[in-house]
Amino acid sequence: MIRTHSISKVFNAGRPNEFTALHEISLDIQLGEITVLKGPSGSGKTTLLGLLGCMARPTTGRIFLKEREITSLPERFLTGIRRSTFGFIFQQFNLIRGISALENVMVPAYPNGEKFAQLRKRAMDTMEVFNLVNRADAKIEWLSGGEAQRVAIARALINNPTVIIADEPTAHLDTKLSHEFMSIMQELNANGTTIILASHDPIVYDSSQINRIIEMRDGRVVHEESRS
Amino acid sequence: MALFGMALHAEYNVKASAPVFARKVSIVRQLGLTDLCLFTEASYTRHISMTDMATPFQDSPATFEHFPTGALVSPPSHLVSNHVQKD
Amino acid sequence: MSKRIERQRQIIDFTLAALMRRKGKNGALLLVYALVIFVLASVLFCTHALRREADLVLKSAPEIVLQRILTGRNQPVPIAWADKIRHINGVISVQPRLWGYQYDTVYRANYTLMVPLENPPVLGTIDIGSGISKIQGASSGDNIAFTGHDGQPRLFVIRNILDNESQLLTNDLILLSEKDYRDFSGIPTDQATDFVLRVRNPKEYSTIAEKLVRMFPDSRPIIRTEIQRTYDAVFNWRSGLLIVIFSAAALAFIIFAWDKATGLSAEERKEMGILKAVGWETSDILLMKFWEGTAISLTAFLVGVILAYFHIFFASAALFAPVLKGWSTLYPTFRLTPFLDFGQLATLFFLTVVPYTISTIIPSWRAATIDPDAVMR
Numbered sequence: 001m002i003r004t005h006s007i008s009k010v011f012n013a014g015r016p017n018e019f020t021a022l023h024e025i026s027l028d029i030q031l032g033e034i035t036v037l038k039g040p041s042g043s044g045k046t047t048l049l050g051l052l053g054c055m056a057r058p059t060t061g062r063i064f065l066k067e068r069e070i071t072s073l074p075e076r077f078l079t080g081i082r083r084s085t086f087g088f089i090f091q092q093f094n095l096i097r098g099i100s101a102l103e104n105v106m107v108p109a110y111p112n113g114e115k116f117a118q119l120r121k122r123a124m125d126t127m128e129v130f131n132l133v134n135r136a137d138a139k140i141e142w143l144s145g146g147e148a149q150r151v152a153i154a155r156a157l158i159n160n161p162t163v164i165i166a167d168e169p170t171a172h173l174d175t176k177l178s179h180e181f182m183s184i185m186q187e188l189n190a191n192g193t194t195i196i197l198a199s200h201d202p203i204v205y206d207s208s209q210i211n212r213i214i215e216m217r218d219g220r221v222v223h224e225e226s227r228s
Numbered sequence: 229m230a231l232f233g234m235a236l237h238a239e240y241n242v243k244a245s246a247p248v249f250a251r252k253v254s255i256v257r258q259l260g261l262t263d264l265c266l267f268t269e270a271s272y273t274r275h276i277s278m279t280d281m282a283t284p285f286q287d288s289p290a291t292f293e294h295f296p297t298g299a300l301v302s303p304p305s306h307l308v309s310n311h312v313q314k315d
Numbered sequence: 316m317s318k319r320i321e322r323q324r325q326i327i328d329f330t331l332a333a334l335m336r337r338k339g340k341n342g343a344l345l346l347v348y349a350l351v352i353f354v355l356a357s358v359l360f361c362t363h364a365l366r367r368e369a370d371l372v373l374k375s376a377p378e379i380v381l382q383r384i385l386t387g388r389n390q391p392v393p394i395a396w397a398d399k400i401r402h403i404n405g406v407i408s409v410q411p412r413l414w415g416y417q418y419d420t421v422y423r424a425n426y427t428l429m430v431p432l433e434n435p436p437v438l439g440t441i442d443i444g445s446g447i448s449k450i451q452g453a454s455s456g457d458n459i460a461f462t463g464h465d466g467q468p469r470l471f472v473i474r475n476i477l478d479n480e481s482q483l484l485t486n487d488l489i490l491l492s493e494k495d496y497r498d499f500s501g502i503p504t505d506q507a508t509d510f511v512l513r514v515r516n517p518k519e520y521s522t523i524a525e526k527l528v529r530m531f532p533d534s535r536p537i538i539r540t541e542i543q544r545t546y547d548a549v550f551n552w553r554s555g556l557l558i559v560i561f562s563a564a565a566l567a568f569i570i571f572a573w574d575k576a577t578g579l580s581a582e583e584r585k586e587m588g589i590l591k592a593v594g595w596e597t598s599d600i601l602l603m604k605f606w607e608g609t610a611i612s613l614t615a616f617l618v619g620v621i622l623a624y625f626h627i628f629f630a631s632a633a634l635f636a637p638v639l640k641g642w643s644t645l646y647p648t649f650r651l652t653p654f655l656d657f658g659q660l661a662t663l664f665f666l667t668v669v670p671y672t673i674s675t676i677i678p679s680w681r682a683a684t685i686d687p688d689a690v691m692r
Binding site: 230231234235237238241242245248249251252253254255256257258259260261262263264265266267268269270271273274275276277278279280281282283295296297298299300301302303304305306 | 368
């Protein structure tokens, strides 16, 4: 379980453009479930995802990952945890331009020092699952929207994460690809991966497999809903 | 790797040039030479070790270097240190 | 342990791939950097090789040369001095030396005329250096005329052309007999250009020099070690030209290292953010930047040094030729023996590679330490 205890995030503290993105959020996110953060832009979804995924520290409050407090860990440990526990899919995909799809998938694993041949094989296996093998050596710029999406997902999976975090994953996708994305997420969830999504796309939050919806507005949780 | 090859080439060449140097050494002794023939434009650039202090300044003490290679050649240390006593 | 190595390898591979991506920009950078190193290394190689040459070759130069100074200028020495000099303790022999210059108005060249200490040419014949033979197109057996001190021409037969391999010593020499030279130059029979002394014990050079000065206050003795040391001062870093070259190189280097150090492009920053977001630590990113700087530095250094080596030792310092010639019309080909000073190369390495690598890492420091969630926006 991922638990947040009264976390807040303030940007530019003390300056004229001070901005509070999150106001004392306390949440429990169950592992093994699909959770969706729903709300308009500016509601703090992205910030919350970043905090949950150990990308940043809250200004106040504490976060617990499986009963272990992570807010006060030094950066190195935090990064290590992030790398092994979380896989990220960004709204803009954020794939590295100029290198191939395969290399993009492998990049998050380089700091682990795994034997290259072994890593390459794992990456290829993952890409095979997503039908990307024949595009493995293609440069990112040449991939179609759907292919890029799948590369982004494959990259998120390379370190066998426990949790997948996706921020507005369907924002740049058409209906067909959006449904495809959700079915991939459901499949991963069926295999035990926790999924946390932020979206204001109905295709996402109206999907039947969602376990929980957390509605946010202006940096606060306004509504929680559990589905089964 | 290439640097290593360069070093080897240099080593080899230096060793191979030993007889040439032996000949040059004997030429210096036989002829009584005191300088390398590098810059023949002026007497003080041609015989750097033999020059006096005045020659480079013979036009005027304040003129700029007259000969281009004079800019490459510094006065020999013995000239500078003895200058106080002699010139 | 092998995990660490594997990690390094993969980060290095990634870095190299990243460099290849921006081929144009990195290529230009490499070129400029290599050019700077090329110039600096060429200068270092050339000056060092010449100094070593002088050092090795002049070790058989006269042990003590005694000159006479009058009105602050070199003047002929009276041969009568030899009698007194011979009696100085430690002096084996005293020999008067005759040599001087001759300007050839036709070829606008300066020659050095000399009476050799051993085996002078017979009367009426001369040996000439390879440089003179080249510009006059003269060979053994030819007749050659020079105008003497009295304005009258004198004809000589060329006996030998001095070997090309010794041109760094003999290029402009004309060797002739004493009688011929005295007649030619007009130097009186009781005078010589200077004296050459042979001494029993090399440790006595300074002592004997002091005795000579006391004996003849208007004389200047020059000892062999001073003659050799003269060539340490040639191409000394204080020489005007070298200061200009080094300053220009330093400036060029500072400019583009500064350019590197003052900023990362937005794209580079974004990329670092992505790497951080997918799990790279700050140290991984800095390592990448380090390898980036090092890869360019090392390559540029290697290319520059090797090209410099070829330039000086295969192409006889062709690019420096105009500088080395000056206004001389008689100049040697600088066929130098490749003496290498690894100390100099090491210094060049540390003065260029290290600062450049640092200038690649520093701007990345800030970018590498920001929270990756900025990339999410």
